[in-house]
Amino acid sequence: MIALVAAAIAELCTPVSPSADAPDAAAADAYVAVGDTARAAGDTRVAATAYRKALLADPANAHARGALDALCATDRATQDEATLLGAIAAYQRGDYETAQRTLETLVARGAALASNAHLFLGLIALAHHDGSRAADELELAARDPLYAETTRPLLRQAHRDGPLAALVLVAQEIDSNPQLLPDTPPIGAMTGPPQTDGDLLAAATVTWRPTSWSFVRDLLSWREQYQLRAFDFFGNTTEAGVDFRRGVDQVTLAYTLEYDLLAAAPYLIGNGALLSYRHDLSMVSIVTSYALRQRDFRQAMDAGFTGWAASADAGVVVHATPRVDLEARALGLREFTADSTFSDYAAGVRVAARLRLGSRARLSALATGWYATYDAPEPDGTQRNDLHGELGLDAEYDLGDYVLATCAAQVIDNQSSVLDFVYSKLVARCGFAVAWGGP
Amino acid sequence: MTKRALLVVVAIGWLGTARADDSSTARHLMAGVQAFKDGRYEEALVELRVVANAPDAPPDLAFYLGPTLVQLGRDDEAIDVFLGSKASRDELTDFYLGEAYYHLKLYRKARAVFAGLRSRGLGPVLEQGAARYVASIDAVYQQPPRGETIDYYVAQAHERANDPILAAELLDEARQVEALSSDHRRHGELVTALAVQWNRIGRGTDVIELLAPERARPAEGTWQLARAYVAAHDRADATPLLDAIVKSRGPHASEASALLAEPSSP
Numbered sequence: 001m002i003a004l005v006a007a008a009i010a011e012l013c014t015p016v017s018p019s020a021d022a023p024d025a026a027a028a029d030a031y032v033a034v035g036d037t038a039r040a041a042g043d044t045r046v047a048a049t050a051y052r053k054a055l056l057a058d059p060a061n062a063h064a065r066g067a068l069d070a071l072c073a074t075d076r077a078t079q080d081e082a083t084l085l086g087a088i089a090a091y092q093r094g095d096y097e098t099a100q101r102t103l104e105t106l107v108a109r110g111a112a113l114a115s116n117a118h119l120f121l122g123l124i125a126l127a128h129h130d131g132s133r134a135a136d137e138l139e140l141a142a143r144d145p146l147y148a149e150t151t152r153p154l155l156r157q158a159h160r161d162g163p164l165a166a167l168v169l170v171a172q173e174i175d176s177n178p179q180l181l182p183d184t185p186p187i188g189a190m191t192g193p194p195q196t197d198g199d200l201l202a203a204a205t206v207t208w209r210p211t212s213w214s215f216v217r218d219l220l221s222w223r224e225q226y227q228l229r230a231f232d233f234f235g236n237t238t239e240a241g242v243d244f245r246r247g248v249d250q251v252t253l254a255y256t257l258e259y260d261l262l263a264a265a266p267y268l269i270g271n272g273a274l275l276s277y278r279h280d281l282s283m284v285s286i287v288t289s290y291a292l293r294q295r296d297f298r299q300a301m302d303a304g305f306t307g308w309a310a311s312a313d314a315g316v317v318v319h320a321t322p323r324v325d326l327e328a329r330a331l332g333l334r335e336f337t338a339d340s341t342f343s344d345y346a347a348g349v350r351v352a353a354r355l356r357l358g359s360r361a362r363l364s365a366l367a368t369g370w371y372a373t374y375d376a377p378e379p380d381g382t383q384r385n386d387l388h389g390e391l392g393l394d395a396e397y398d399l400g401d402y403v404l405a406t407c408a409a410q411v412i413d414n415q416s417s418v419l420d421f422v423y424s425k426l427v428a429r430c431g432f433a434v435a436w437g438g439p
Numbered sequence: 440m441t442k443r444a445l446l447v448v449v450a451i452g453w454l455g456t457a458r459a460d461d462s463s464t465a466r467h468l469m470a471g472v473q474a475f476k477d478g479r480y481e482e483a484l485v486e487l488r489v490v491a492n493a494p495d496a497p498p499d500l501a502f503y504l505g506p507t508l509v510q511l512g513r514d515d516e517a518i519d520v521f522l523g524s525k526a527s528r529d530e531l532t533d534f535y536l537g538e539a540y541y542h543l544k545l546y547r548k549a550r551a552v553f554a555g556l557r558s559r560g561l562g563p564v565l566e567q568g569a570a571r572y573v574a575s576i577d578a579v580y581q582q583p584p585r586g587e588t589i590d591y592y593v594a595q596a597h598e599r600a601n602d603p604i605l606a607a608e609l610l611d612e613a614r615q616v617e618a619l620s621s622d623h624r625r626h627g628e629l630v631t632a633l634a635v636q637w638n639r640i641g642r643g644t645d646v647i648e649l650l651a652p653e654r655a656r657p658a659e660g661t662w663q664l665a666r667a668y669v670a671a672h673d674r675a676d677a678t679p680l681l682d683a684i685v686k687s688r689g690p691h692a693s694e695a696s697a698l699l700a701e702p703s704s705p
Contacts, residue, residue, distance in 0.1 A: 026463065027463065027467075027489075030463070030467070030489045030492065030493075031485065031489060033489075033492055034485050034488040034489055034492065035485075037488070038488075045481055046481055046484055046485060046488075049481045049482055049484075049485050050485045050488075053482070053485055053486075
């Protein structure tokens with residue numbers, strides 16, 4: 001309906017062809033009177049028709065010219081606003097194709113709301129990981145002072161995203177318990193007290209997106225201990241997946257291959273699959289995932305941990321404010337290991353808060369807790385039950401389009417009915433990262 | 440002959456005399472009729488409104504303005520124009536009035552117009568059209584109407600309170616629908632509400648026709664009837680009603696007393 005009305009009015013806003021007849025000021029005034037009455041009553045189409053007829057009768061009638069121009073300008077703005085609102089609604093329901101087509105029409109028309117259109121075109125390009133297009137659109141949106149602040153963090157995100165994206169991190173880390181290696185309880189807990197050590201952490205992630213819905217990612221990390229060189233750790237995780245989005249529903253399916261070295265010796269080979277689903281509502285997203293991993297520990301000391309781990313979670317992400325996201329998930333885990341004393345069921349919760357502080361800083365806090373009960377009793381007959389908690393804080397500060405500073409801290413505490421498995425760990429690190437996306 | 444062609448013929452008939460003085464009003468009316476004929480209804484409306492603003496506007500302008508408004512889907516305005524005109528309506532104008540009623544779902548009012556037209560005799564095109572409208576309305580009312588239908592019209596009348604002519608038409612429709620139903624408990628309420636609207640728009644004669652035969656009138660109905668008699672300068676019928684209102688000490692007692700105190704019109 002809006003489109004029909006707008007089209008009719010647009011037709012009335014085309015230039016008025018000059019008449020061959022002599023100007024008739026009296027007739028023009030009569031039409032202007034009808035136009036003014038119609039305009040006062042909100043009868044835009046009749047008013048525009050009357051003003052056009054006035055201009056046909058007397059092209060010099062300034063009142064008719066001014067009133068028709070004003071009506072047409074208002075009508076174009078109203079039409080553009082309705083079109084923009086329609087595009088935003090399409091964007092919010094995940095119909096990016098319709099939203100993009102409509103927004104591009106607005107831009108092509110040179111609408112006054114073009115900066116809004118560029119902003120949403122930038123967001124759509126970001127959703128498609130088209131960093132180059134996103135940067136172009138966001139820079140155009142940023143010309144409007146109203147959007148300069150909004151677009152700044154998005155522009156940095158655009159510069160760091162693309163069909164090929166890479167991030168390199170170098171950080172200084174201090175770890176109160178480096179013996180606590182991934183996926184195993186701390187060796188130190190059984191062999192002696194933990195020993196604090198510093199390390200240099202270097203990590204790199206490279207993501208390649210052959211299409212907007214598929215990706216291959218490789219994550220390399222190297223942790224070189226300053227004193228406990230036996231715990232120098234190299235990790236490599238390769239992930240390949242697809243990411244389907246239809247409207248407000250998003251499904252991700254990914255396969256991961258892990259290969260880790262401990263002190264240059266093979267430590268872990270892992271294979272895993274992840275299936276996750278997200279359903280976006282206006283203020284809340286429903287999230288759930290299921291992961292299955294096969295872990296093969298290559299060192300004799302850890303062989304008992306070799307086996308399968310299946311985990312599932314479900315929860316919600318609440319977009320509390322434009323700057324704050326809150327997340328809560330229920331967790332479930334089942335581990336099958338070669339040594340049945342390490343096989344367990346676990347259930348718990350994870351809560352997280354993600355805050356955007358200004359245009360440059362981001363802070364996230366994550367708390368996880370679970371209770372685990374193990375299949376087989378310990379050799380002394382004790383039934384092992386663990387209460388596990390983790391608390392993490394992660395802060396990022398953008399130093400520029402491609403450089404950011406990062407600091408993080410993590411506390412892990414595990415209480416167990418078996419003394420050997422009572423442990424804790426504190427890790428803190430600060431470093432710099434360079435991120436790039438292109439081409 | 441189509442409705443449009445008939446309209447043009449009627450207009451040209453008037454223009455025959457108007458053209459003689461070649462006044463600007465005549466030129467605008469002719470331009471309006473031509474625009475109507477070409478289907479440029481917004482232009483026709485502008486031209487006819489220029490005519491309406493002119494001091495020498497023809498008294499039967501509603502014959503042209505009303506159909507133009509109907510063609511533009513502005514049926515509520517068309518009804519105001521048709522019913523507000525002092526000129527007697529011809530068949531074609533009535534046909535458009537019936538259509539405006541029909542578009543606004545005032546089916547009983549539309550049926551009365553189309554049935555009246557058929558009894559007066561029409562050309563074959565309009566006769567077929569009127570017959571179709573009557574048949575379709577009769578199909579709607581094969582079963583007695585339900586209370587919700589009356590509620591709909593009453594609610595519409597409340598919503599259109601700032602358009603008293605249309606509000607009255609909606610209440611009249613409600614009254615006629617109620618007459619078809621098996622439950623007449625709302626009769627008094629509806630005729631009274633209609634009388635209030637008719638008195639507002641100066642249709643006192645219709646109020647008298649509506650309420651005088653009523654045996655059991657609500658107090659408000661008596662007051663409206665008394666007002667209509669006073670407006671018609673019928674003191675003989677107004678006085679006993681006003682006396683009764685004063686004696687009842689009801690909500691209009693002081694107004695009735697004031698009317699009784701007014702000197703009779705010569």
